[in-house]
Amino acid sequence: MKAIVVDKTGGPEALQFKDSPKPKAEAGQILVKNHAIGVNYIDTYHRKGIYPMPTPFIPGAEGAGEVVEVGPDVTDFKVGDRVAYTGSKSYAEFTPVPVLSAGKIPDNVSYSDASALLLQGLTAWTMVRDGYPVKKGDYVLVHAAAGGVGLLLCQMANLLGATVIGTVSNDEKAKLAKQNGAHHIINYSHEDTVARVQELTNGQGCHAVLDGVGASTFETSLKSVRRLGTLISFGNASGVVPPISIAILGEKSIKLMRPRLYAYIATKEEKDKWWGELFQLLADKKLNIQIYKTYKLEDAKTAHTDIESRKTVGKLLLEL
Template sequence: MWVKAIRIHELGGPEVLSWEEVEIGDPNEGEIRIKNKAIGANYVDIYYRTGLHRTPLPFIPGTDFSKEAVGVVSAVGPGVTSFKVGDVVGYADDPMGSYAEEQIIPASVAIPIPPAIDYKTAASVLLKGMTAYVLLRQAFKVNRGHTVLVHSAAGGVGSLLCQWAKALGATVIGTVSTEEKAAQATQDGCQHVIVYTKEDFVTRVAEITSGEGVHVVYDAVGKDTFQGSLACLMPRGCMISYGQSSGNRPDPVQLSGLAPKSLILGRPGLMHYTTNRDELLQAAGEVFTNVMSGVLQVRVNHVYLLSEAARAHKDLEDRRTSGSIVLVPDSQRL
């Protein structure tokens, strides 16, 4: 069968995203085919498109590009007993190739979506939410009394980090680029918001914490904030780097530079915390529980047609978005 999908044939800007027809077959042993209803667009997709995260060309559905979608099972391969046609499932992080009307994936990575959560919400929260789970509950376990600094606090992951950390009893400091995003960060649980385009975040963090610093920094910006993030930590503090939206990779840090305050530096990846199905379902379950209980308010602020993926990427790179971005197949329209 033929489906419409986004492909790229070379690395580069949003213009390399090509809207094409591709052929997919029937699922093999242990696989299912999913008719996508909503597709998550994440900043990591830009890393793959530009080559910041290396992966081979060409990018085709099912192999190399994009990482998150929710849809309805349209076919089941031999040996699959855990799902049937009509089930609503999501997938995130692996395999890649979700910018397509339909996608074949291993049944072992499919996640059942609770009936109370709609397609767009699920597609916008699955990857980001599980990432937030890893950052807050695994890489560094945030508890009541901790003070945390979240960069890009109005972004997709940042918004969830702020809400979840606040619910865990932490004092949350967020950095954003505009006053509009500052208002959202406040709604999402930030007790202190720093508009970094107007004031130095290192100085403000020192003022807010009376010079003590924070227990943990969650930094998805990279190069532009890397050294400042380390400076904001208290002794024995932990910096969690999970992205580099400012371009290139963070400047190397000498391990001896961490010694004066006994700092810890980490770069966790979701795949290493969901190495088996039990871990995957545990992470997804934590996210869905928090969504359904109201702890996490999922902000699907931007919806584009799948064929408009290039525009979505440009808006994301130009910092014209906040919250989550969802793509929907053109056949569904908006």
């Protein structure tokens, strides 16, 4: 089969499109013929070695497609099922997927929408339902509000009754974030984020700050959280947050969280709960899936260059 393979970590040029052995479905697995593959910022961390993986490896953390083979002990899936999955080597024509990591998708949901929603949607939904349970009357600050996770966070926090403040870098992103649930926009290219947050919250700060940017926004996020508020740092788009002294949380008794999705979906019961709630939101048409661009598998380098440019809005996909 054709696949993207990383022999040595580095820049986008490390993504090599080449022949790779076609896998088989082993015990506890299904083999999926991919139709749509999600591109996520975590893929760049793996490619660069921020989150080390043994080389060579096939990157990718989600996809959607058709089951073409089932392992000898698999009873929950059959050949022909339409599925989406997380946590496997998805930048390839075929991906072996543990059954715990896969779920069937409704007939009226496209492969593209399923793949575009799954990883970022689960990340966002677990964040606003468990990381900080958003409720009516809250002020929530979402950094990079026009990104893939950011747009979903704006929609979800709005749906749960919060006043959503989104940060963006330009007018185009501001418009998109507003269309997806942000009540107030801060354009950090010419506005002081902390000052605007204080103005919008009557000097109190936000109940929760959801920060997927990382190093460059961490201090701003700390200053934007209100007393007894919550800061969730869930990404490293601008680099890894440097080590901190825990004492910096004390002045306002801030709760600091650094979640990873897979801790939320480690069991079948957990996966079924979060997947079920997420796809119910989609079935109820309560979520707008924003796909920025779809690339061919062999153009994964371009997709990584684009997502790291911070100029994209919404979700990037690879298709076969």
